[in-house]
Every structure is written in C-alpha cells, then in structure tokens.
Amino acid sequence: MAGGVSSMNLVVNMASESDVSVQGHGVHTAYLELATALERRDDVDVVRGRYGERVDCDVYHLHTMGTGVWPKILDPRTRTVVSAHVVPDSLVGSLRGARWWRPLARRYMQWFYRRADRVLAVSGTVAHALETELRVDPGRIEVLHNTIDMAAYRTSPEDRGAARLELGFDDDAFVVLGVGQVQPRKRVDLFDRLAREHPGMTFVWVGGIPFKHLAADHGAMRRLMERAPENLRFTDVLPHPEVRRYLQAADVFCLPAEQENHPMCILEAAGVGLPVVARDIPEYDDTFGHDVLRCRDATFGEALVHLREEPLTYRAWQERSRRIADRFDSAAAAERLVGIYREVAAAASSAG
Template sequence: MSTNLVVNMASESDVSVQGHGVHTAYVELATALERRPDVTLIRGHYSERVECDVYHLHTLGTKVWRKILDPGAKKVVSAHVIPDSLVGSIRLARWWRPAARAYMRWFYGRADKVLAVSATVARALEDELKLPGERIEVLYNTIDMDAYRTTEVDRAAARAELELDEETFVVVGVGQVQPRKRVDLFARMAREHPEVLFIWVGGIPFKHLGADYAAMKRLMSEVPDNLVITDVVPHPQVKTILQAADVFCLPAEQENHPMCILEAAGVGLPIVARDLREYDDSFGEDILRCEDEDFGAAIARLRFDDAEREKWREASVRIRERFDSAAAAERLVGIYRELVGSETAEVG
C-alpha cells in the first residue's frame, strides 16, 4: 500500500445547484484533505471512473454511478440525505418516498463505508435502510473554524459592507426556503419584533421542484418590512452576513447536522434552534433549543440580556472546538487507510 492515498472526492453539486449544505460540507472536507501531504485529492470527474484508492461520494445521482459501481477502488459515501430529509424539501416527496428509500438502500449498499453525519442518520441507515451496522460510522460535518473566527473589526467591516448601523439588532437564518425550514415562523418572529432586523439567506435553488413552491413564493412576497429574504448568494457573502449578525436562528423541523449552525458557531454567534432529537449527540445544550412558542421570547432575552447573550456565545465556542475540519480529515484518512489496508491484506 502506498503511503500516499489517492482519493477521488465528488459531489454533483459541483455541476448543479450549490446553494445548500451538502455542497458546503463537500468543499470544506475536500479543502481540509488537500492540505495534507499524505493525500492526493482529485475532485469531480463526473460520469467517469478514476484511477484511485478510494472514491468518496457526497451525492447519490447518476453522474457518480460509474464510481459507485467501479470494482477497482474502495467506496465511501457521506450520508447527508435520508428519506426523512425529502419530506418538506422536494415536491410530492411523500408520494415517491418509497422509491427514494429503495434507491438510497441500493446506493448506500454499494459503499464499503457509509459516513453518517449524525447519530440520527446512522440509526436511519441501519433501521430503515437496513445497512449492516459495521459498515456505518458517524463522522459529523465540520468546517475550517479559523476561517470563520470573527473579531470586532471584522464585525464592523461586515456591517459597513451591508450598510447596517451599530444599533440595529440583527437575527440571521440560513437555508433553502422550504416548508421544513419553517421560514413562516421566522417571518412571525419578525412581525413580533418590528424593531429587529431579520435576514433569511437562502432562496429556492430548485425552483418548481421545491416543496410547496407557490406557497413559499407567496410567503417571500408577503414578509414584513424588517425581514429580508435573499436569493441564493455566494458563500463568502453568507459569511459576511453572519459576521454582521447578533444572533443566529434556525427553526427548521428536520435537520441532520446543518452546516449553517457550524458556520454561525465559527463566527461566535448565540444559536437558537428547534429542540430536535438530531441535535442531542452533536450540539447538545450548546444551542438554545426551542419549540414554536419559545422562539420569540428567546430572541427577546438575547437582545436585552447581555449576560444571556454572552452565555450562548461561550456555548458556540464549545461547538467550534468540537467541529473543526482538520480533526475530521485526520480521522477520515484513518478510515480510508483501514479500508485500503483490508483490501491489501485480502490480496496478500
């Protein structure tokens, strides 16, 4: 076995829509691996096989079939999507969920190792998709936290770029405008707090394929004056908006391990999110977890109580320490080597 691993990492978001967390997760992990001297990383090369030790796939579409079916290399798949992820995201998902479940079982079943982005995803892979437990491993999404570290100077520059004065209290949410993200609740908070500026970064990147497209477009057109909903924006601009914010809020009803929470933690924002089981093993008590009726009061506390705001900023520091991409890349290389080493042992 060569000391240098050749890895072909691919996410079809490279050649399609990029305004979502899967693409960010792929870019962050690929970048972390590219910094390592013991890995040669080849990105992309869609609809073709690549001479490599390991394929690492982040999406499940037809453009990576040549890779998942290639007997010449080990296959690793990051499971960002499970059947529950589709409901409230894609149009008519409830009707074709059985077919999606069967397809996911087939695709994930071709992998030598499936990396679940949370314990909830790992349970779904084993219980619903019937994958063998020994082929599943939890590897949380991570980011380069140093790239998001924000000083007061950075914050002031971001506010100046966005033409925000220092007195404006800013709450930011990030995600596609779709029913499961509960942008309607974000809009309700804006109506309850007219003196606060709310910014939702996302848009509807999949257009008419998005769940309840007409209703979501109507929601976007009827928001109060203190709520701005962007279209899909370049990733550096997302970082700027986060740096200008006072609080991050994600009221989504279904998530696995959202990149936007990691990015907000990297910036050092207090994080308000729905009380989801999916967060138990990842963010735990380091995010302010709410039900529908609690979000507005949580925003008010963070706005008026400096000690409360500082408490949740410190909690975000703990998230930042746990989910840095350099540590994830180290562990991932170990997984690769174990797979390639087992193949070498079998040949020998």
C-alpha cells in the first residue's frame, strides 16, 4: 500500500506526539478535532499515532515535529502531509530562552517542513512565514485553517444554567473567560490587570503551565497565579470536556495574546456563541477579520464594559461569533483534506 493509492479506502496515519506527551495546548485539540472529523467519513481509514515507527499507509499526516515522527517524515515509500501549527515566532514568549535558540529552531523547522510533500498552514500569516522565512516551496503550501465540530459546542440556556451551577457562578455574575497556557505570549498579565480594574466582573483563566520549568518566565507566571485577585480564578490544565463547561458558563471570551496563528479556543468560544474580545494582530486578518472585537491594551476594559452594559452590542457580537462558527466547522475541512490526501497519494503512484 505504501507509495500508492489503495483500491479501497484511503489509509492515513495521523500523528501528534501530544498523544504521548503534554496535551494542554491547541495543537492537540486541533489534531483531535481533525482526526475525529475524518473518522466520521466512510472513504478514509485513520490510524492514529504509532510513534517511533513507520506505518503501512497511503499518507502520513503529522501535527508535531519531534523525534517520534522522524521515521515517518524520513520514510521514502510514503507521501507526507504536515500541519504547520508552529513557526519560529510562536516560540518567543512560550518557552524558556526562545529568543536565544530561535535561529536553531528555525533551521530545524526549515529542514522538517521542506521534507513534506504538502504543508498545511493554519493561517495566511503562517503560510507567509513558511515561504519567506523557512523557504518552503510555495507550490507545496496550502492554507487549511483549524476547525472544530461546531455542533458539539452549541449551548442552550439550560446548558448554560447547568454549567454555571456546577462551576459555582452566581446567576448575575458577568464571567470573562480566557483559555490557554499561562505564559508571557498570552498576556495573562493583562488579564490579571483587567480583573483588578473591574472588580464587579468575574474572570477565569482556564489553563496552567504544562511545560513547567521549560516554559518562559515560569517563576513570574507562577507568582502571578498565586497572587491573583479574588475575582480571578486560575484552573490549571483541565481535560477538554471541562474546558467546554467553562465556555458554556461564560458571558464573554477574552484572549489578549500578542502572537497567535489560528487559536482553537476562539473557535470553541464562537461555537458556544460567546462574543470574542481579542488583541488586534495581523494573524486574524484572513481568519476572524472583524468578527472578533479587536483591541489594544488600553481598550480591552472598555470593550468588556460595553458588552456587559449594552445588550444590543452584546447580541451583535454574538451574531459575529456565529459567522465564525459557520466558517470553521470541521466537516468542510475534512472534505477538503481528503482531496489533498488523494492528490499527494496519486502523485506518489504516478512517480512510482
């Protein structure tokens, strides 16, 4: 089967080393969502994982680039698709000392991505970095945004009430939710400052420091969590179903991160129907556009106040989140992805 298209279903080995390592991040969620969407189809068989070894399949699809997937990326028999979730800029403010070893990481990413037959950029900004900084052949790059099964996130008033009761939020609390690793790049310090400036609101950050002492500014981030004001709750890393409960219980989603590619947490918040307040960064230009309320440091607080005090404004931004949900549902992404698999597998067959 390797090196050619199966006469029956296409067999894809989809792998993310987050299966066997740290899972409290968006790459793992993106991998799970896409694998699950493909498994619902009747024209493709998905083999998950199998690290440190080659797999008899038509196509490898890799989401991470560690040593566990080297046997796959180096397998000359089988074509490889790689999802580019990370570019060099993603490391700064995420891992300890990244500014110093970024050049080495850039060279490694260049080697890894250039070995793939197709590289799937999660945003236009990532595609630009792949082509200009990492020198990947533009003919091998496609933009395929992260997606989720939006039906799994639809939230009724009954769901919301049950989630708030379970998590201990008062009926009249205005809950501002953030999700992600506690790291400088996410600007959790600004989230903390917003909580201090708006004591009448309830702030919750779902996430922790899964990479522990390898994380950037680990000590400072740990102190920030320990010294949080009374109206700010940190949950640490949670299983994904529990993250969804917090989304269902919230009123607004707030992500002040300074660098993102195509964050899963915004898709999840949109699926629940929350207005999304996020930093005004160019990475969102070709993905969320003006369907998220884009802010600077000085305007996040004002945006939250408007959403709390102006029901018409709140409903308008809920409607914009519904547009995001319509655009980024996983069923359409799976359909397109199967077409990509068939293209690269067919190319291998003709070359052989």
